[in-house]
Amino acid sequence: MSDVNNATTALDAERAEKEYSGPMLAADGTPLKRSLNRALRRQKLRALLLIAPLLIFVLVTFIAPIADMLFRSVENEIVQDTLPRTTEALEQWSGEDGTTPDAPVYKALYQDIYIAQERKLHTRLGSRLNYELTGASSLFRKSGRGVDDIGEVYQDQFEDLNEFWKKGENWNEVLGSDAWLAQIKDWDKSAGTPQPAFEMRDGIADIFPQTAGYYMIFADFVQNEDEDNLYKEDPWPLIYSAFYDDLTGDTASVIASYSGPGATEIAEAAAAATGFETVDYKEAFTKIDKDWGASPIWGTIRAYSPRFTNGYFLNSIDMQKSADGAEFRPENERIYGTLFLRTLFMSVCITLSCILLGYPVAWILANLPARTANLLMILVLLPFWTSLLVRTSAWKVMLQQQGVVNDTLVWLGVVADDSRLALINNQTGTIIAMTHILLPFMILPLYSVMKTVPPSYLRAAKSLGATNWTAFWRVYFPQSVPGIGAGSILVFILSIGYYITPEIVGGTTGTFISNRIAYHISSSLNWGLAAALGAILLAVVLGLYYAYDKIVGIDNVKLGG
């Protein structure tokens, strides 16, 4: 009877299972999903550990640098970092064409450029702005040389007034704290101990706010960048102009009651300062270069003062920033649009010619007996084993006007000797050479897909009454489409970013966008623009990939199997 009992309990259990509507439970009552996850966790962990080295390697050496590089396409901190006071003051300016900013902006510019030229940063900013406005580079270089003269007007007057102001020691006695002064006097450079960091005397910043502020910058620069003894260092002309501003500015009344070190000299200077010859910064800058008296450079500085900019991207689609937003560049200055279109067009040409040339070869390979197919496969793979440069250079020899191909054509009488074909240093050359180089990437996926199409399909089609062509076109070809898809994606994506071959055989009309990117990376050093161009290229590829997925379906891409 036990058999019968067992049968009924089994039935009961089955019935209970059907009635139970919650999550599936494992034998011990825990939800089945959780027990399954627990069971698989070890496996997953092990799998993760196995891929971890590669993952980390790729992240560190590939993804991160690319992300950083792409970030450069919008990053624009240099303007604000180098000209912090100027960009702030510039916000007051209307920016209208034909106007120039007010005097405070020029003063801020003087202060910024002075500090920048001491730190040798002004030329960098110059070349950055030169991407946007031709001439900016020399303007900044010139200004860097000129700012010394502007400050010296005040320096000379203070020094003429009293020799006291000539010496760095005296400035330090006034501005430095007693504790620091004691340390710095004891400090011996040759002893190898670090220079005691400059410390401001208590309350001095309230009395001489500007002088104190710039002196801090000066002290920091001397101690940390120049690594000179600050105590003996004579101050920058910038300090003198700041000092003059303090003496004649809002804090003049406080200065009158100052009683710290050098009080007599300060009182004397304060009395004399009101009668000093003053500097018109605007005039001074216009004298250095008349561009400072015109609106373009100011418009450019203002447009590029934010920390992030779309300027590089605008640039890479032949646009520029102007007072009224983005606009297209004049017709004769547009290059990138043409280059992008040319890159796309030529990549399509290369992909199509790879399909045309590769399909029959793949078909032969897939239908020959294994021995012969392997031999032919070696011929297909041979280009992979030769250097890319060698292959490309070989095409250079083949295709030039006095090259093998032209010689043969002339010898055959196909072309006249005086009208040899231009097969290189143009689009034709690039297409020929790149088709040859990328052909294996088309043949291999095609071959592996065709290998999986059994010959019985063609036979079946023929037995059903289809002619050879119908059988091929209606039955074989549709099944080889995944191979064409895979090959096309490979070839197209490889060719859209190709660099070496177009560089060597492309001349001027057969170059790709990648050649321009390389130019900006290594020659013009406009990395931001290179990054923007690269980002657009990446976006185009991803966009096309997405479109391909929508139209053909990525599932239909097969590399074999």
Place this chain on the structure above:
Amino acid sequence: MADTSATNAFVEFERVQKSYDGENLVVKDLNLSMPKGEFLTMLGPSGSGKTTCLMMLAGFETATHGDIRLDGKSINNIPPHKRGIGMVFQNYALFPHMTVAENLAFPLEVRKIGKSEREKQVKIALDRVQMGDFGGRRPAQLSGGQQQRVALARALVFEPELVLMDEPLGALDKQLRETLQFEITHLAHELGITVVYVTHDQTEALTMSDRVAVFENGRIQQLAPPDLLYEEPENSFVAQFIGENNTLEGVVKEIKGGTCIVQLDGGGLIEAKPINVTKAGERTRVSIRPERVEFNKDRMAEGAHTLKAEVLEFVYMGDIFRTRLRVAGTDNFIIKTRNAPDQVRLKPGQQIEIGWLAEDCRALDA
């Protein structure tokens, strides 16, 4: 092979030879003639040349020598798509990128048959194989048996008079295979088509065919209806290949009238029917079907020939019992007995006496 010169021949092979490498003949001097409406099976081990014959008939291989005729006309130089022969392939060869209905419409389409007519015929063909509801599916969504039905429907949809089948049921499980065997033979008879069927499964060949051609080594060893093939094999290869068979080797002692006496190598004299032994002193293989051997004295026919035997193994197989014996020096003598209520189940070690009729015992070539 008396019917090679039949006048009503629909399919004819005449002295056909085939070689792939120019050194070995895969098909050696094949002569075959089939009347219209016949279901002929080419049976043989792999590499025996049966598939090559089928491919030559379909037009995918060219005969190295000889003539293949269809309905009286030589088709040696007609390309496959003009032969109008339906074909069912071993792996079905349904086009994976087309639906079932599109697969069936394909042969009609290439024959430029109008759309409405096409749809009608596709429907008829699908209904014929009970696949009427599956027209919109892709082949990959069908089971093996369903795919095979569709393949069959596709081979029949354009109403060919000759249909070739290349091991069409090879990939299916036993039960499905049996159902489909039955369906295929019914369809063939219903439609009156001529079928050439290739298989290496002898049960399939016996159950389905009007005639079976047993291939070995590029030659037809015997061409006969299934019952004759089984009961009267003409040589020891056919006897071995078709069904289970017991062989005893020996030397012919004398031939007289319809019988011969054979001196067995393991000792003992037996009477047998001479098939292809001609004179005394010749070596021979005597073949007896396991189900024709009896050990129960009461059931043994009058005049049955007896030999001593020892039971080595008893296997219960449900409908029958299969017992392995040691007889005349061979350890591999099988007898099969029906599972009847009064049947004795032999035990290993038992000494018994077995017997058979002389006409069930055929003396073949060695």
